[in-house]
Amino acid sequence: MEQNLIDRAVFLMQHRKYREAETAIQQSLARYPMDVNALGLLAEVKIQLDEHDEALQIVNDTIGIDPTDDRLYYQRARIHLNKEQFDAAEADLRESIRLDPQEASYYAIYAMVLIQRKKFAEALSYAEQALQVDPENVYALNARSTALLKLNRKQESFEGMEDAFRHDPENAYTHANYGWGLLEKGDAKKALEHFRESLRIDPSMSMAQAGMIEALKSRYLVYRLFLKYAFFMSKLSEKFQWIFIIGLYLATKFLSNTAQSNPELAPYLMPVVYILIAFAFSTWIMEPVSNLFLRFNKYGRYMLDRKEISASNGVAVSLAVAVIGAVGLFTVGGAGWLAMTFAGISYMIPLSVRNKQFKQPALMQVFIYGLGVLALGAIASGFITGEAFSLWFLIYAGGFIAFQWIVNFAMIRRNNR
Numbered sequence: 001m002e003q004n005l006i007d008r009a010v011f012l013m014q015h016r017k018y019r020e021a022e023t024a025i026q027q028s029l030a031r032y033p034m035d036v037n038a039l040g041l042l043a044e045v046k047i048q049l050d051e052h053d054e055a056l057q058i059v060n061d062t063i064g065i066d067p068t069d070d071r072l073y074y075q076r077a078r079i080h081l082n083k084e085q086f087d088a089a090e091a092d093l094r095e096s097i098r099l100d101p102q103e104a105s106y107y108a109i110y111a112m113v114l115i116q117r118k119k120f121a122e123a124l125s126y127a128e129q130a131l132q133v134d135p136e137n138v139y140a141l142n143a144r145s146t147a148l149l150k151l152n153r154k155q156e157s158f159e160g161m162e163d164a165f166r167h168d169p170e171n172a173y174t175h176a177n178y179g180w181g182l183l184e185k186g187d188a189k190k191a192l193e194h195f196r197e198s199l200r201i202d203p204s205m206s207m208a209q210a211g212m213i214e215a216l217k218s219r220y221l222v223y224r225l226f227l228k229y230a231f232f233m234s235k236l237s238e239k240f241q242w243i244f245i246i247g248l249y250l251a252t253k254f255l256s257n258t259a260q261s262n263p264e265l266a267p268y269l270m271p272v273v274y275i276l277i278a279f280a281f282s283t284w285i286m287e288p289v290s291n292l293f294l295r296f297n298k299y300g301r302y303m304l305d306r307k308e309i310s311a312s313n314g315v316a317v318s319l320a321v322a323v324i325g326a327v328g329l330f331t332v333g334g335a336g337w338l339a340m341t342f343a344g345i346s347y348m349i350p351l352s353v354r355n356k357q358f359k360q361p362a363l364m365q366v367f368i369y370g371l372g373v374l375a376l377g378a379i380a381s382g383f384i385t386g387e388a389f390s391l392w393f394l395i396y397a398g399g400f401i402a403f404q405w406i407v408n409f410a411m412i413r414r415n416n417r
Helices: 002-014 018-031 036-048 052-065 070-082 086-099 104-116 120-133 138-150 154-167 172-185 188-201 206-217 221-235 238-261 263-294 306-331 335-346 348-352 361-385 391-415
Strands: none
Touching: 002 018, 002 036, 018 036, 036 052, 036 070, 052 070, 070 086, 070 104, 086 104, 104 120, 104 138, 120 138, 138 154, 138 172, 154 172, 172 188, 172 206, 172 221, 188 206, 206 221, 206 263, 221 263, 238 263, 238 391, 263 306, 263 348, 306 335, 306 348, 335 348, 335 361, 335 391, 348 361, 348 391, 361 391
16 A cells, blocks of 8 residues: 555656645655655655755655665755855765765765756766766766866767757756857857757746846857856856956956056056956846846846846836936036946846845845936935035045946856855
């Protein structure tokens, strides 16, 4: 009877009827509460239902019953990954592999974790170990291709992805992964086809949904260039990302100071300075601005979530303030219009990252809205006092500069966790 319940639960899980499967498993556990297999299935159901805290509790309790079951560590690793606890996930995957070195999936998932942590050479090693155990493991083939792509071994990477298609042409993950590879290569049109195919096979594939958005935005040349920059930065370690950012800042200061000291060189140096500033500024606002354009696309408007739409609205309002300020500055003139122009342009940056994930989200929201109050104060002070660089303006400018460095630190740290 209990085996029938378990068989029924497995059948229901295969058809994604997780609530019905949970009921069947609970009925089995009511009679045999220490059944490790049933508890493992219940944890899997909880994972699929995104009830990760409950899943973690079940897995921890079950490991207490049977600490030699490698599948339980693998499940716990996936729960840790969902919570972005990468060190804990790696530890559990190592334990899974120690307990069962003949399971290719453990190596494949470990390789994917290492790719996220930018340890591309190690990721390639784990993917190849997985393929030694099972040469047809699709996730290992995908992990190997992604690692090769990040290591700039593009030809081998795309050959590997085609190999994954030969083994399983209807795999949604492979289509999504191939789409991202094509995007990185610069072929947005072909990438779009694979994201569409991935979503046809699995409409809930978030990796394909995100790729579809990027592919649609890549129709614009400016965004294609931005995406190349984003892929370039994503390959760099935390140290080299900081070297790049600080180097860009120092180069801008050096050229600007040289132009001031040597007025005859200013016509040649200052355009470069303006281009570097525009480049740095665009990296902050490119995503929400492109989302704004995407909302005019008949397909793109349905791809954005509430937070992305909110961020693009905020940037649009700030941009409108900047445009009104610029029009006033050139037609009427005065400190207030200048402050309005500067505040409108600069405040697009805090608004563009308002919905990003930070370690201290409440504190960051206070910082962002506090800057907004200071920006309004700077504008009002400019109109009332006739001074462009009032105390309000200086405090806002100082806070704005500090904000950029703090957010850069937080984002780089998060992307290199």
